Amino acid sequence: MRALLSRAPGGPETLTLADVPDPVPGKGQVLVSVRACAINYPDVLIIADKYQFKPTRPFAPGGEIAGVIEAVNESVTGWSVGDRVIAVIGHGGLATKVAIGADQLFRLPDERNFEEGAALLLTYATAIHALLDRGQLRTGQTLLVLGAAGGVGLAAIELGKAFGATVVAAVSSEEKAQAARDAGADRVLIYPRAPFDKAQSKALSEAFKDAVGPAGADVIFDPVGGDYAEPALRAIGWEGRYLVVGFPAGIPKLPLNLTLLKSCDVCGVFWGAFAARDPQANAEHVERLFSLWSEGRISPRVTATFALEDAGVAIAKMANREAVGKLVITVEQSGPGSAGTEQR
Template identity: 45%
Template sequence: MKACLCKSFGPPESLVFEDIAEPVAGPGEVLVRVRACALNFFDTLIIRGKYQYKPDLPFSPSAEFAGVVDSVGDGVTSVSPGDRVMGYMRWGAAREKVVVGENALVGLPDDVSFETAAGLSVTYGTTLHAYRDRAGLKAGETVAVLGASGGVGQAAVEIAAIMGAKVIACASSEDKLAFARTLGAELTVDYSTQPLKDTLKDLTGGRGVDVVYDPVGGDLSEQALRATAWEGRFLVVGFAAGEIPKIPLNLLLLKGCDMRGVFWGAALDRDPDGHRANMVQVLSWIEDGRLKPHVHGIYPLEDIATALAEIAARRVRGKVILTP
């Protein structure tokens, strides 16, 4: 079978395509024929050896996929050959077939496309875990989403709106904010031209925001924390800006607020049933037409270098999908 391989750490152009032996499902495992897989920002880092996980070489990038069950190993009871499924595997999905544990898969309804499903696990899984499991988000609360036009930011705007929150989208340009408004943002902040803390305060009548969703980090984090309301919750999702901020802890005391880590990957291992329930909810919203995930582009697997370059250049709105 064909596979995209990282055989030495380097830029996207160093990735190669080779025929490799087809994997076999062992006990408790499932062999899936990949119909679509997705790329995320961390794929631009993992192929350079700059991500928190450093897989043994060679490996395939891409952590999330959708496809059809090809065969199952001994003891597998939840899926059968021919079933449509989606899943997450940290890395390794950029190939024609993958083997994963039975618990890594979620059943895929017939009316949700493979291309849509392939891009759901990381962004929407992270976001619903953040809001439901970590923040306890309630209808009527105000959410400020930093980096609101990226893949995770898009999901954060959409899901907060579906959950009944008032969304303030924060991004670095007016065209990004215009995109966020189409996703359900009621208010916007251009933090390239407006002071983030003061603007968030003004937009909430001086009260501050109930929840901050921060996948960006850097200088923006402290500004957003200073704009949280009493007993607000600041969700630490990631550091796309490249800098991990140092936060004055007296701010948490003075505001009676919380900073809560959102380590979705670890939560997935610790509570796979909770993740599956969250993804069933996401799929239900898609079936009902309440959630319409945006796909930036669909590329043949052989064009992965082009797709990764788009992500690295921050030109992506929504998800980047590959089709073997």
Template identity: 55%
Template structure:
């Protein structure tokens, strides 16, 4: 079977497509024939050794997959050969076959195609955990989403709408804002490209304040970081919740006095660690997300699909922050 491998830290051009031996399921394990692999921004970091998790090399990037169970080890109940499933292994997904612990594999709804299943849980899971458990988003509140056209950002827009919030989408172009509005955002704001000097920071904060309105944002979903974080923090309402989700624009330094003046919480969102610490809550939230999917409230917006031999192009697209919605690597022509 073919696998895209990282042998040394570097960009997508350092990845090598190799042939690997077929996999065998041991006790408690399953082999999954991968049909699609979702591409996420952390995939671009992990191959450079810039992510908080650093797998032993060689490894394959690709944090979420969907496919078909082809072999089952001893001691497993509730899974069958031929079953359609998804999993979020964290890495290892840009392969034609993957060996997984059976407990990490989740059956997918019959109506969910493989490409949508592979583009589902890393983004919607992260954003649902962020908004529900960390942000305590309530019906009628105002939610500001930075990076609103990216994978997790667009998921946050859809989930915020489904949870009854007034969602304001912030993104770097009008096309991206329009996409978020098409997915339910009540309004949007186009922010300029940083970095910003002091006057630029002030102007950016003004844009955010005008967009959310006089009462400020009850919750801010910051999947961007950099100079955008402080500007967004300045538009928070009293006792708001500011969610730190990601840093494609760089890791921000936040003036502590702003949190005092706003009376707001600054909350870290580390979905992978939350899943490991509370797997029961994870399973409940996955079931709730499937319910929202089947009700039509959420649906992955896939803008590009690449075959495995062109997976480096998919990673480059995300690394340059040019993707809208989700990008998926497919292992064959079948995505349904």
């Protein structure tokens, strides 16, 4: 099979396409013929050895896939060759095949294509866990979403609207502002690019406050971090919840006196650990996502697709914060096992 491999720590330019032996599904595993793999910010970090998990090299990045089961270990029940599936796997998705645990799989609805399927789980499952479990978002509340045109930001907008919130989207360009509006944001704020000096930080704080209104934001969804975090926190409402989702702009240091003055919570959101610790709760969230998807209330936005050999370009766009919506790698299949599994 073919795989795009990380052989040494570095950027996307260090990835190399190689022929490697097909994986063999072990106990509890199935072999999936990968048809699409979404790119997410952890792919930027994992190849640079900056992620929480450091796989043994060489490895293929790519943690979110859609495909077709090609083989099933005899220990597995409930899955068959030919089943269309999606899964979040951590790494290994930028390859034509991957062996993964059957307990990681979800069925891809027949009416959905592989690109859509690959773009659903990581962003929407992160967002629904963040908003409901950590943020306790309720109907009528105000939600401020930073980085609102990225995959997880757009998911937070759609879910916020589905749960009855007023959604304020914060983005860095007019193109991204339009994407946020298209996703249903009630108000959109375009902020400047960091870094900020003290006066710029204060001005951004005032802009956030104006955007969310005098009562402040009940929930702030922050997948950006860096110099944006403190100005956003200053716009939080009484007993608000600040959701720490990611740090592409850097890891911020927050003045904790603000949490006292607003009696607010700063809540970490680590969806992967949540899903591993409470798979039943995660499965219930995913089932709710499928329902919202079928109702047309959420819809993964795949804005660009790339061939496997060009996946490094997509990772670079993610690293440079140029991505709007989801970037997806389409994986061409050839040889034995590929017949009868055309993409729908």
